[in-house]
Amino acid sequence: MAALALRRSAAMWLAALTAATLPIGAFASEARDWLERMNKALSERSYDGTFFHTRGGRAESMRIVHRVQEGEVCERLMSLDGSGREFVRRGNEVSYVLPDQDMVLTEERPRTGGLLPTFPRIDDRQAEFYEFRPVKKVRVMGRDARFIALTPRDPFRYGYRVWIDARSHMPLKTELHDAKGEVLERIAFANLMLMRSISDETFRLPAGSERYRRVYSRFIRAESSAGVRKVWTTASLPRGFRLTQQVEQTLPGTDRPVSHLVFSDGLASVSVFIGAAVTLEAAQQQVGGTQQGAATTLVTVIDGKPAVVVGEVPLRTARMIASQLKAARSASPSEPRRPAAPAAPAAPSAAAPAP
Amino acid sequence: MSADQTDGERESQLSAMFDGELPAGECELVARRLAKDENLRRSWDNYSLIGAVMRSEPLARRHLAPQVAAVVQAERSAATSKRPEESGLAAGQSVRQRSSVLRWAGGFGVAAAVGAVAIFISGQPQNETVVAETSENPANPPAQVAGEVVEEVVIPAVSSEGDEIILAMKPTEPESYVTPPIREGAAPTVTAPVQLANFVAAHSAVAAPLLRHSTLSTLITSAPIVEEPPRAPRVEPTAVTDDASARGEIL
Numbered sequence: 001m002a003a004l005a006l007r008r009s010a011a012m013w014l015a016a017l018t019a020a021t022l023p024i025g026a027f028a029s030e031a032r033d034w035l036e037r038m039n040k041a042l043s044e045r046s047y048d049g050t051f052f053h054t055r056g057g058r059a060e061s062m063r064i065v066h067r068v069q070e071g072e073v074c075e076r077l078m079s080l081d082g083s084g085r086e087f088v089r090r091g092n093e094v095s096y097v098l099p100d101q102d103m104v105l106t107e108e109r110p111r112t113g114g115l116l117p118t119f120p121r122i123d124d125r126q127a128e129f130y131e132f133r134p135v136k137k138v139r140v141m142g143r144d145a146r147f148i149a150l151t152p153r154d155p156f157r158y159g160y161r162v163w164i165d166a167r168s169h170m171p172l173k174t175e176l177h178d179a180k181g182e183v184l185e186r187i188a189f190a191n192l193m194l195m196r197s198i199s200d201e202t203f204r205l206p207a208g209s210e211r212y213r214r215v216y217s218r219f220i221r222a223e224s225s226a227g228v229r230k231v232w233t234t235a236s237l238p239r240g241f242r243l244t245q246q247v248e249q250t251l252p253g254t255d256r257p258v259s260h261l262v263f264s265d266g267l268a269s270v271s272v273f274i275g276a277a278v279t280l281e282a283a284q285q286q287v288g289g290t291q292q293g294a295a296t297t298l299v300t301v302i303d304g305k306p307a308v309v310v311g312e313v314p315l316r317t318a319r320m321i322a323s324q325l326k327a328a329r330s331a332s333p334s335e336p337r338r339p340a341a342p343a344a345p346a347a348p349s350a351a352a353p354a355p
Numbered sequence: 356m357s358a359d360q361t362d363g364e365r366e367s368q369l370s371a372m373f374d375g376e377l378p379a380g381e382c383e384l385v386a387r388r389l390a391k392d393e394n395l396r397r398s399w400d401n402y403s404l405i406g407a408v409m410r411s412e413p414l415a416r417r418h419l420a421p422q423v424a425a426v427v428q429a430e431r432s433a434a435t436s437k438r439p440e441e442s443g444l445a446a447g448q449s450v451r452q453r454s455s456v457l458r459w460a461g462g463f464g465v466a467a468a469v470g471a472v473a474i475f476i477s478g479q480p481q482n483e484t485v486v487a488e489t490s491e492n493p494a495n496p497p498a499q500v501a502g503e504v505v506e507e508v509v510i511p512a513v514s515s516e517g518d519e520i521i522l523a524m525k526p527t528e529p530e531s532y533v534t535p536p537i538r539e540g541a542a543p544t545v546t547a548p549v550q551l552a553n554f555v556a557a558h559s560a561v562a563a564p565l566l567r568h569s570t571l572s573t574l575i576t577s578a579p580i581v582e583e584p585p586r587a588p589r590v591e592p593t594a595v596t597d598d599a600s601a602r603g604e605i606l
Contacts, residue, residue, distance in 0.1 A: 035565070038564070038565065039563070039564045042564040042565070042567075043564050046517055051568070053568075053569070053572045060572070062568075064568060077568070077571050077572070079572075087556075087559075087571050094556065094560075096556055105556065107556065107557070146467065162565065168519065173566065174565060174568075174569075176569065180493055185569060187568055187569060187572075191520075192520075193519060193520045194519040194520075202420075244561075245561060249557065258396070260557060262561045264563075267563055267565075267566075268563070268566070269558075269562050269563060269566075271554070271557065271558035271561060273554050273557070292573050293569065293573070294566075295555070295567060295569065295570055295573040297554070297555065308554045309556040310554050310555050310557075311558065311568060312562065312566045312569065312571075
């Protein structure tokens, strides 16, 4: 025991020494490498695990099964506690089973070129918004792991503490905390197995769900930010956030398209849905935000249209992004991106962001 | 509903015992009840696990207070006449052996279960271990899990050669603690509007892998959503001034 403690404190000293001598960039790049490995493991491996998801003093157990086979991703996440809700993804079909609502929401996503979903890239810019600590070798749940800590440098984003299994690169434990260091939520695996194969049955919708109401939706168009008709401008975004994706899509239960804009700082992302999926009246009535752990949902009105903002960011970030979005009436996709481009006729939008 | 109350009281008693705050006399009572009442035992299992998770403690260190363990053990082995040597203190190490995993996964001995974390790295296929418990499972995929979670949680429905077990804990039976199911017509805070679920769902497709579990969990969680505290009406336009330097255009 004493020997262990001694060794541990020696290791800590060593870490502290290294911390003092290495340039900041070195920590960032090592941490980044581990995060990339983890992203890869999470999205490319097949696994089956149970985790506890804790937030606001409550813990809920969930099971996740994830399979990548012949270029197709299947995934199933189920609440093992009260709600019985499930998320099932089979290739490009995504379903949410909501027994408490007697409902299954099913969404068809277009087949994109890549097998895996696009997610924010971690790059050097993150060091501007997050403080990277040196990667630590630790033991957690009996496994050799690496501890990665990213502390936000401003209140527009959350911090992360991740314990990554050294062998499998899977996150054994994850914590999200706010800028003050208060833990908002924690995910800790209780068991986790990497699987060579997982049967198809595993991804069948749960028995009994066939009598639920099925609500379908589909993508009508998925376009990159380059060729989109509708152009939205932002006067100023929270530091580090930029538009990474913009598509037009329908959501379950409605025919009318919404614009789905994604903003990201490389780690956290924020989706802004502008358009008709909620009625304007409904949006006006329920304007306001909800927070569940690190997940924020904001219903608001953007440029006269109902909008919903969802993201793993503080409410203020969601609100700021929403409040800065405007339809750029004059712009066209071919127009060069100059910073101060509001053309002459756009009187109202030019007037809006007063100093 | 009144049963809920008693459950609640028992839970809090358990919790007090777990935290070492219950007087010794009561401890023994609870321990006896624990030995007899399977539901309560599950609560205890869950409780210990949850507690450890929440406090971010190394799970393997959590075990029953020795005297409690002794009572439980005595009662249990009297009841089942099975392997009395399997005590809670046998946690981490011995679980490396396949046979002990089997016994353990079979759900013997609360003492062995509580807080015990079996973590074993398999050099070779773990098939026998896995399949032994699940031979009837292929016909019984996790769709049906809702009712009979236990084995399936720890042991995959169908597994095959080369699966690598990274973490394996004693199955917890999660139905009985902390998170209450959504009560109909109860608290107004339980909104979880399906409408919003759509958006969260769509967002999860673009969230970073690290955050997806969290985002998706939000969607399927049964925990109430915390509403933003009421604020002055109409904060809408031009209110934000935080960071006015950058001015960008989105195409």
